[in-house]
Amino acid sequence: MGALRRARHPIEAEWIVWLPGLVSGLNVAARAVGEAQDAVFTATPVYPPFLSAPRHAGRPLLTVPLVKGAQRWEWDFAAAEAALLRQKAKLFLLCHPHNPVGRLWDEAELAQLAKLARRHDLIVCSDEIHNGLILSPLHQHRLFATFAPGLAERTITLMAPSKTFNIPGLGAAFAVIPEAGLRQRFRRAMAGIVPQPNLLGMAALEAAFIACDDWQAALLDYLRGNAARVEAAVAQIPGLSMHPVEATYLAWIDARELAAGHGIDDLSRHFEAHGLGLSDGAAFGMSGFVRLNFGTRRALLDEALRRLAAACG
Numbered sequence: 001m002g003a004l005r006r007a008r009h010p011i012e013a014e015w016i017v018w019l020p021g022l023v024s025g026l027n028v029a030a031r032a033v034g035e036a037q038d039a040v041f042t043a044t045p046v047y048p049p050f051l052s053a054p055r056h057a058g059r060p061l062l063t064v065p066l067v068k069g070a071q072r073w074e075w076d077f078a079a080a081e082a083a084l085l086r087q088k089a090k091l092f093l094l095c096h097p098h099n100p101v102g103r104l105w106d107e108a109e110l111a112q113l114a115k116l117a118r119r120h121d122l123i124v125c126s127d128e129i130h131n132g133l134i135l136s137p138l139h140q141h142r143l144f145a146t147f148a149p150g151l152a153e154r155t156i157t158l159m160a161p162s163k164t165f166n167i168p169g170l171g172a173a174f175a176v177i178p179e180a181g182l183r184q185r186f187r188r189a190m191a192g193i194v195p196q197p198n199l200l201g202m203a204a205l206e207a208a209f210i211a212c213d214d215w216q217a218a219l220l221d222y223l224r225g226n227a228a229r230v231e232a233a234v235a236q237i238p239g240l241s242m243h244p245v246e247a248t249y250l251a252w253i254d255a256r257e258l259a260a261g262h263g264i265d266d267l268s269r270h271f272e273a274h275g276l277g278l279s280d281g282a283a284f285g286m287s288g289f290v291r292l293n294f295g296t297r298r299a300l301l302d303e304a305l306r307r308l309a310a311a312c313g
C-alpha cells in the first residue's frame with residue numbers, strides 16, 4: 001500500500017488500533033467522540049454507514065450536500081461553515097477518497113477541510129479504505145492527517161487492505177490515532193464489543209502491504225480500462241451523466257433526467273427489471289443517482305453496460 005509507506009510522517013506502532021472492519025471503526029468513532037447531544041457531521045452522498053453510525057450511537061446527524069460542479073463533485077464550504085455554526089458537532093466523518101463520487105480530494109480542498117476542522121474543533125474520522133485505488137495518473141493519495149501541523153492530533157484514520165486487495169472476508173482493518181487521549185476513548189468504546197482481527201487476516205494484510213505492489217499496479221491498469229469503458233458508455237446514453245472517476249471502482253451516475261423523462265420513481269427497481277443491480281442513491285442521501293461497481297471482469301462489465309443502455313432506451 002504505497003500511501004502508507006510514502007506517508008510523510010511515520011506511523012508509530014502504538015498509534016494503531018486493530019479492527020475487524022472499517023464500518024466497526026466508524027461506529028466506534030461515533031460513540032467515542034463527543035457527548036450525546038453533539039452532532040456528527042458529514043457530506044452527502046456518502047457510503048450509507050456514515051449516515052447510520054450516528055443514529056446507532058444516539059447522536060444527531062448533520063449533513064451538507066456535495067455539489068455537482070461542471071467538471072467534478074465539490075464541497076460547498078460556505079454551506080458546511082453555516083451548518084456547523086447552526087449546530088454544534090464534535091465528529092466529522094470524512095471519506096477520502098470518496099465513495100460514491102470517486103473524488104480524491106485535492107490539496108486545496110483538504111487544506112480547507114483541515115481549517116474547517118480546526119475552526120469548529122472537530123475530531124476528523126477519515127475513512128481512507130480506497131487509498132490504494134487511485135485511478136487518475138495525475139494524482140497521489142496523501143493521508144489527511146499529514147496535511148497540516150497539529151491535524152494528526154485531531155484525526156482518526158481508518159484503513160484496510162480489504163478494498164484494494166479484495167479481502168474484506170478476512171476482516172483485517174485498523175485505525176491510526178496518534179493522540180493518546182483520543183486513542184484511549186476509542187479503545188474504551190470498543191471494549192467487550194469489537195473483536196480482534198483474526199490471524200489469517202493479519203497475515204493477508206502484511207502480504208498485501210509488503211509484497212503485492214506489482215499485483216496492485218496491474219489491478220489499477222485494469223480498473224482504468226474499466227472506468228474508461230463506463231465513462232464512454234454513460235456519455236452515449238441520453239438521460240445519464242457522470243464525472244470521471246479519480247479513485248475507487250465506483251461510478252456515481254446522475255439519472256435524474258432519465259427518471260424525470262420516463263416517470264421512474266424507483267431507479268434501482270427499474271434497473272433490476274433490466275437485469276442490473278445498481279445501488280440506489282437514496283441510501284447515500286441523494287436520490288436520483290445510482291452507483292455502479294465496475295470492479296469486475298471486463299466481459300461482465302460489458303454485459304452490464306449493454307443492459308444499462310437497454311434500460312434507458
Ligand SMILES: Cc1ncc(COP(=O)(O)O)c(C=O)c1O
Pocket residue numbers: 020021022023024047095099127129130160162168173
Ligand atoms: C468508504 C468505505 N468504508 C468502509 C467500507 C467497508 O469496510 P469494512 O468491510 O471493512 O467494514 C467500504 C466498503 O464498501 C467503503 O466503501
